[in-house]
Amino acid sequence: MLEFTVNGESVRVEVDPGTPLLWVLRDTLKLNGTKYACGRSLCGACTVHVDGSPVRACVMPIESAANRAVTTIEGLGAEKPHPLQTAWIEANVPQCGYCQSGQIMSAAALLASNPNPSDADIDVAMAGNLCRCGTYDRIRKAIKTAGARIRDDRAAVRDDNRSTVT
């Protein structure tokens, strides 16, 4: 029996040792938003966050997730849409859409640490996420839009705090 948190809820699963997190999410927990496309950490379609860091779920043995917090695409915007999800819709980013959960999870990890990424930062953070349909320029555009909104929101919160203090 293994315990970990998925999208804020704690879960216990009994699966074969060595089962990749991806298959526990998909086949055991029925969280199908996280995709399989290569199974070898080559494409990023299975990207989730483990304790906030982007991880390729297809190669992470479930033991490594024990007692840690996993966030999947289903949990990313559960309370309110993540700015990336809104920006993705506005820019009509997805084509087939199959890679997009992974793209958004990688982008979310990037913006969490750097809400003002340069093109080079985006290249580094996103180079492991393949999009066979070629939606890259819209991905880049949407990341920048979302980053700008996150920065604006933070600035607004700071202003708010300041006015509360004074």
Add this chain to the structure above:
Amino acid sequence: MTQSRREFLQSSAAIALTVAIARPTLAADESPATPGNAYLRVGADNRVTAVLPTSEMGQGTHTGQAMILGEELGIDPSQIHIEMPLRPAEPYRLFFGQMRSVGSYGIRAWYEPLKKAAAQVRAVLLEAAGERWRVPVSELDATDGQVVHALSGRRVPFGELVEAAAALPLPEDPPMRPAPDTNDVDHTTRRVDVPAKVDGSAVFGTDVDVPGCLHGAVRMSPVYGAEVLSLDADSIEGFPGIEAIVPVPNGVVVVADSWWRAKRAADALSIEFTDTDDATLSSEALSAAMREGLEGDLPPVVRRGDVDAQFQSAVKTVDVIYEVPFLTHICMEPLVCTAHTRENHLELWMPTQGHDIVRMTVERVLGFTNEQMTLHTTYLGGGFGRKTHGEIAEQAILASRAVGAPVKVMWSREDDIQQGYYRPAMMARLRGALDANNRITAMHAQLSGPQMGRTFEHVTVRDNNDFFSVASLIDQPYAEHFAMDHRHLDVPMPLSPWRAVSSSQNGFFMEGFIDEMAAAAGMDPVAFRRAHFEAHPRHLAVLDRVAEMSQWDAPAPDGRHRGVAVVQSYGSAVAQAVTLRMERERPVVEHVAVAIDCGRAIYPDAVEAQMKGSVIEGLAAALRHEVPIADGRAQRSNFHDYSPLRIDEIPDIEVSIVDTGAPLGGVGEPGIPPLAPALTNAIFSATGKRVRVLPVSARRT
């Protein structure tokens, strides 16, 4: 716009509530009559439902079709609930009399039928409102899901008119709204499928979740066409969760309670396959066979004018051989199908482009009629021609029948790359004759390689003319005197349309060759093509546009080199101009200018997306994609050796839509063919060397 949509949502929610209160509840089976036809119906709850003929695989077809319906009916496309029919049926058939999502037909072929379908429904809604208000229909319009009488300011939601409208006959020739005349890329029309694709809720074939469903992984012969000789079930004794090992053509499906368990057992299974003559096949042997096929007289496909006479009087001639490799599709979503096979009924959940092919597979495997099958079409995580076939349905059907439960069979990436259904490898010899005015007078194109059409149930080869081999050669715009031949070569691997099908190879052959003709004539590649496009205004218009976009008439910036190509396919003319620099003898593409004439662009934002995606795919293919064969087996296995371009590898891509007043053309495929030749022509301009064999990285000549 946003405001009015929100208002509409609020008002329609209020209305739905009123209706629910005011009317007695209908029994579930007592559904009220609704006005509608095969493609569109309106419910008393204001729900507008579209039943669409083509699958959504990323090309934006559902949004484009919803726009056509919505524009005509008078409702925002995002308010239309989208379905697909539960089995192929006549109203949804087109291509070879079949229901298929192929040929870049989604908009160009369905525009008229869908527009008419929506006009019919609007006509009866207006008529019903006219009767209710006792005003002439000519004073009414439909907008935002309501019928509006502007003179009196009255409005009524569609849902309230449903009962009266359902009693009216649908007019044969309903009046239709005029088409708007703009090709501006309007980025505000949101894709209807996108919200579900950003929160993980979109259901692809891989995500089908049927109660009690088991999972299947395959183990198939690595040599094409070999069958299982023997297997040792004991070799996976003790593997947990295994339900069955089910024989299927060329291999087995291992069924388990999770895909991971099924896959591990399938990999560990000790299995032997039959020995076939193809176990020694290699790419070198195939190339040699194609080259041999070019010798002597080849079986003719077409003869126009007097080619021999033109060659005899030619001032200059060019004679070259080109070659392209097998390509695979690497749809991001691997092949997958869920089947529940019962004694008299089959239910399938499948990301398919080939609904009637699936039906034919079901007939062959189970002897079932179309009516004994229910086929749920999911989103496709990419199609590109690969998901037109029935093999994965057959595997799932057999697996489900064997275990008496629904089974979802999914291929691994390795299966996907190695099990074939490839774009055919092909070799071409092209000869051209120039006169004293540098005009091409005659061309002779000879193909040597598999005629894909021979491998399909519905044979498409007539008089040696293979529908799947000839496009973008047989319709070349350059030479009046033209001959074309094709010598077929049998290959063991299954073949499949790949985005742009034969235009993907023939566009490269033709436009690489035309550049060589231009060089022989001592002319600039754009000027040379221009001189041949007098009678081809669409080719000329897109060529001129990319010349402008790439500033062709000015010298290329330092260290930059340009190449151009123009190919018409799927009813659209596309020109591309590639700008690159060479780095350690390798091309680095910096900019691609794209101009497309697809007639009026129905959904310009999707046209732009398709052009960019095509450039990115075409570039990856031309630079580095091939499936080499050794010992009868594919020598590629996953994204490390067959990778799409990464975000840091893509050039700037600029797209322009040109409208010459031509009929609607396709969009999903025609962006592919010009890329490879524009690239290799730019490489020639940089290095003086012709690349006649793809991929560029193969470095063969």
